[in-house]
Amino acid sequence: MKFSLLKKNSIHTKLFMIILVFVCIPLLILGFFWYGKSTKTIENNAVQNSQHLLAQTNEYLDFYLNDLEQSTAPIVSMSPIQRYLDLSPGSTSRYERFTLDKDIKEEAFSSILEGRSDIFGISLINHFGMQVNNYSQVNHFLNMDQIRNRNQELLEQTEQLDAYQIMNIDFIHDTPVLTVVRKVYDVQTFETSGLLIINLRLNQIENIINEVTESHFNRVWIVNENHRIIFHPDQTELGQTFDYEENQTESQNFLINQIEDKRTLMVMDRSDQSNWTMIANVPMQAVMTNLMSFRNLTIWIGLALIGVALLFVGGFSFSLTYSLINLQKLMKKAQSGRLKFNKIKPLRFYRNDEVSDLYDSFYNMTDELNRLIEEVHHSKLKEKELEIKNRESELRAMQSQINPHFLYNTLELINSHAIIENQLMISRMTTSLADMFRYNVSNSKKVVTLKEEIQQIRSYLDIQQERFEDLNVVYDVKEEDIKEVLATRITLQPILENAFIHGYEEHGLAPSFIGIYGKRNEFGYSLYIVDHGSGMAQATKDTYNQAFRTNEPSDEKKTTKRIGMNNVHRRLHATFGQPYGLTIERSNEKGTVILITLPYLTHETKKEA
Incomplete structure (x- = not known):
């Protein structure tokens, strides 16, 4: 009875009923159950847990940076530091400068460097450009000229710097360092008289991340307020631009995307203290293992239903769509400008119905288009030829109206009278005009x-x-x-x-x-x-x-x-x-x-x- 009902309906109705019964309804039921009861809940839990863990990591990192800022604050007011601010190249002897450098390293720098493996090196530079550098914790060769030049560049940017500022990532002899700059003020004039420059290794930041996250995330990196990567497990990414706000909304600090054919959760947490944004990703599969078997089962059931439906729909519609597909190919050729092709006919079953009339109408249209294109092309060629001939005729007519020798003799006569009358401006203009005529005409x-x-x-x-x-x-x-x-x-x-x-x-x-x-x-x-x-x-x-x-x-x-x-x-x-x-x-x-x-x-x- 069902098949007899299908025979009485139109082709569109038959296709609609087959797709509705064998594809849409089963997929809607399974999709509603699957997505509504499992996937949504697991994704929400994964996002919340990851956001909480990342926020906790950011708090530990803020504590580390705050501790570094507080530890550097007392030393800028120490006596050796203040005496060094007014030191110029010619104001003291070499021995006095050596003694003062030694006091700074032993009294000021040692209080920061002691017990800290995360500090790569520390420098003090005054407003005269004189520097004290301590990179004693580096075990390999360093080009100190590179470090001094780098410090000098920072000194030239003093007016643009904050009182305490963390700069972008940099490399010293292939070692990535994070540069921290603190302005040093003269205690008497309260004017900026130098900079305290600390270069940090990234090992302490890495230790904080690994300790808190416990390998929960696949990868964690940090981006500063200028969208520059200042920490990344892959050192080749350091210093690169990463626009994390591109797909971020105001109410959500996460997104789910495809990375290497895997659905990956990316969470972000911004620190109000450092203005850094910590970003981490974790494969969704790692937090959805409990429903993997159920999801695979529903996928196979859905694929089986789709296959059965396609068999019914494909067998029913093939005879109709085959001729229409061939006509579509011919239309694409016509769309690309190829209007001359072999005039094939539809399947024999459709030779005397609307499909055949459609083919005939299409061929009549392409024949008419070919004829019109040839007429337009021929007309344009004639227009171009006529335009060129008209311009050449105009040019020849203009040139034939000018007697160069008459013009030159006349201008020479005007020039002579101008010289006699001491009219030098007229003489110059006449000479220039004669040169122009000679060049343009002759x-x-x-x-x-x-x-x-x-x-x-x-x-x-x-x-x-x-x-x-x-x-x-x-x-x-x-x-x-x-x-x-x-x-x-x-x-x-x-x-x-x-x-x-x-x-x-x-x-x-x-x-x-x-x-x-x-x-x-x-x-x-x-x-x-x-x-x-x-x-x-x-x-x-x-x-x-x-x-x-x-x-x-x-x-x-x-x-x-x-x-x-x-x-x-x-x-x-x-x-x-x-x-x-x-x-x-x-x-x-x-x-x-x-x-x-x-x-x-x-x-x-x-x-x-």
Whole structure:
């Protein structure tokens, strides 16, 4: 009767009933019993026990650090220490300094070092840079110059240090040490006159952790307030960054994650005294052994039920899904852009129903897409060809309208009259203008050296400086570099014109600065064009940089004012290839920086340049 009921329902109803009866209901019952009665309780107990144990360990560690702080407090006021604070290299004899060093080591340092194997060494440095060091408990060779330099660096940071501060982990001759710094004050002036520096071994911290936790945890490590690891069983992890707050919430100091295919509990406890966070992990399996057999039994039962259900569902749906899977594969090919493929048919059982109609509709769609793509591609090729021809025609028309000799003779005549009339500014501007015309019109080379471009642009900027008295122009390029760097002709002038028009004039600003800087890079030569005008919007800057990266025209309006940088970049990229061209490094209210990446002169390009 059940099977006759299934035959009357739709495919969706049949699949739903099979999955509901043979998969969902059994899994829900077993899952509710398993997770509700056992796993949740065990996990909660494991978390609470581990948190309590870790908090107890942190309390012992706070006691150890507090004891160290209290033990160092009395010695900073001792007479030898106070006398050493005002000691300078030329104020006493070597014998007096030797005697004072000996008194400090025997009276002050010995009170701390006695019976403590956790102290690697202790140093005192005054504000003149003079030091007393005691590393007598180290049995191997030490480079004391390294220790003195390290102490000097800490002295230079005195203003940023607290009165008593525990620094980051460091290494002295491959020995990890934890540096503790206490400021030493002059008892008369109450000013900071030196530092007491103690380097701690990590053995005492390790002993505290092992004694309290009794190997409960798999691994315990400590992170300071800067998220730097200052204690870890694996010394290669010391000093590394560990962001324990990444998955931590305000109400929970633990998380459960997967480590090496094992569910692992990670607990954290922060000390208010040291601002250290102690972190430990323990495999959940270690605290869930009592229910392991029961969990395995339920897993096998669940897998068996899933297998039976899959047999029913798979046998029923195979004939339907096979044809749909093949159609899905064809759709993925079409999605990736491959629209031409063999037109297979669905299974014979579905040749005359909706599945067959779906196949036919898909093939008709791909055929139409192929036709449209070919039409669009053909249209774009024609547009590109027409655009190139139009630009070439415009260029030829502009060049044909200019009679270079007439312009040169006219400018020379103006220059002569200016000299006769003692109009030196007009003479300079006329000479610069003639140089610009000669370079732009008479020079037929497509590729020039950067030196030629710089020479041409000097004439342009000389004219601008005559126009704007407050304009400051800075050139910072090396002569020996730019004569070996290649560029397309008329590369710099459009960029500089953009700076004057869009950086200054459009915003009502008087041009005040133009900088041209150059340096070598791994690809060739980097040339920076800098102005102090009002830059473009961030969206405009991103649009241009995207266009430069893809070598496609930007979405900005293609007026004569906007196509300058695009044309320069496309000419550079077409001539020299990747990665040469333009990049807008910065553009804001303080100015704009344009980076032009250019190649160096090679044997193949010498003839062309």
